[in-house]
Amino acid sequence: xxxxxxxxxxxxxxxxxxxxxxxxxxxxxxxxxxxxxxxxxxxxxxxxxxxxxxxxxxxxxxxxxxxxxxxxxxxxxxxxxxxxxxxxxxxxxxxxxxxxxxxxxxxxxxxxxx
Amino acid sequence: xxxxxxxxxxxxxxxxxxxxxxxxxxxxxxxxxxxxxxxxxxxxxxxxxxxxxxxxxxxxxxxxxxxxxxxxxxxxxxxxxxxxxxxxxxxxxxxxxxxxxxxxxxxxxxxxxx
DNA sequence: TTGATATTTCCATAATCATCGAATCATGGG
DNA sequence: CCCATGATTCGATGATTATGGAAATATCAA
Numbered sequence: 001x002x003x004x005x006x007x008x009x010x011x012x013x014x015x016x017x018x019x020x021x022x023x024x025x026x027x028x029x030x031x032x033x034x035x036x037x038x039x040x041x042x043x044x045x046x047x048x049x050x051x052x053x054x055x056x057x058x059x060x061x062x063x064x065x066x067x068x069x070x071x072x073x074x075x076x077x078x079x080x081x082x083x084x085x086x087x088x089x090x091x092x093x094x095x096x097x098x099x100x101x102x103x104x105x106x107x108x109x110x111x112x113x114x
Numbered sequence: 115x116x117x118x119x120x121x122x123x124x125x126x127x128x129x130x131x132x133x134x135x136x137x138x139x140x141x142x143x144x145x146x147x148x149x150x151x152x153x154x155x156x157x158x159x160x161x162x163x164x165x166x167x168x169x170x171x172x173x174x175x176x177x178x179x180x181x182x183x184x185x186x187x188x189x190x191x192x193x194x195x196x197x198x199x200x201x202x203x204x205x206x207x208x209x210x211x212x213x214x215x216x217x218x219x220x221x222x223x224x225x226x227x228x
Numbered sequence: 229t230t231g232a233t234a235t236t237t238c239c240a241t242a243a244t245c246a247t248c249g250a251a252t253c254a255t256g257g258g
Numbered sequence: 259c260c261c262a263t264g265a266t267t268c269g270a271t272g273a274t275t276a277t278g279g280a281a282a283t284a285t286c287a288a
Contacts, residue, residue: 007128013201014125015246019117022201029206035265045248050266052246069255069264077205084198087127087136091191092143129276149235159278164236166276183234183285 001082005060009083012059017044018052025062025075032063032074115196119174123197126173131158132166139176139189146177146188 013019021038033041039049053073056062061080062073091097127133135152147155153163167187170176175194176187205211 003130003133007130007133010124010133011128011245014121014128016117016121017246019121019124023203026202027204027207029209029211036263039265046265047248047250047267048246051248054266066254066265071265077211080198080201084194087194088140089137090141093141095143097143097191125275131276150233153235160235161237161278161280162276165278168236180284183232185235 001086003086006083006086008059009061009079012055012061015052015055017042017048018056021049021052021073022056022061022075025073026077028074030074032065032072034067034070034072036070038073115200117200120197120200122173123175123193126169126175129166129169131156131163132170135163135166135187136170136175136189139187140191142188144188146179146186148181148184148186150184152187 013022020042024038024041025033035050035053036046038053039046042049044052053062053064057064057073061076063076065072065074127136134156138152138155139147149164149167150160152167153160156163158166167176167178171178171187175190177190179186179188
């Protein structure tokens with residue numbers, strides 16, 4: 001993953017409706033949700049949601065597939081992992097990080113997180 | 115961490131110079147770097163870099179402390195962890211995620227990541 | 229106090245982004 | 259073919275953001 005892709009991904013997530021849509025899709029799991037279901041679930045007009053979902057897809061954060069008349073969006077979990085890897089790459093210059101730094105230990109243990 | 119804080123953090127990182135600065139600070143470790151060192155390291159005018167560092171600080175991603183004439187910025191590693199936790203919260207609706215989904219397993223193992 | 233260094237604030241300009249109704253495109257049933 | 263449904267594209271408007279030189283603010287040394 002290069003800087004440009006990372007910036008697109010972060011930019012895609014840095015917006016109220018897109019962040020909410022992404023979380024909805026993360027919670028929906030690999031099955032995904034139809035575009036209309038996302039729009040309705042978030043109370044956003046279809047054309048606006050379409051714009052936002054397209055941005056998420058373009059950023060590589062979600063995958064779209066057509067299923068009959070619906071277009072199903074699903075979170076791409078690997079993309080999120082790649083994002084985090086990029087941010088924390090070569091943390092502390094490769095030195096062993098202390099427990100307070102915690103960039104080499106498994107992140108995202110809910111208890112460790114503010 | 116609430117949605118607003120997450121959006122500010124993601125928005126702060128979704129910019130070429132800020133992403134580069136943040137990575138530089140992550141790699142620098144807890145000691146941090148002076149504002150001028152970051153600007154010089156990235157070849158960005160001081161006033162522009164100051165603007166960007168202020169955004170990172172405002173988003174809670176970096177910590178600033180004065181040391182004599184310099185202002186030292188350092189990555190706040192906990193903030194990044196909180197960010198990821200928010201994104202993957204209640205992944206797959208709480209069901210056990212498969213190995214291909216990997217949102218409940220330790221992320222950021224470089225080998226698992228694209 | 230004077231001078232040098234480090235950083236930030238100010239400001240105007242340029243560029244990018246979000247919104248959403250209406251029109252358009254794609255699919256499938258009868 | 260015709261109609262209904264689900265989704266995207268278009269387009270104009272308003273809002274936010276990035277840029278960098280010049281001026282202002284802090285700190286320190288002599």
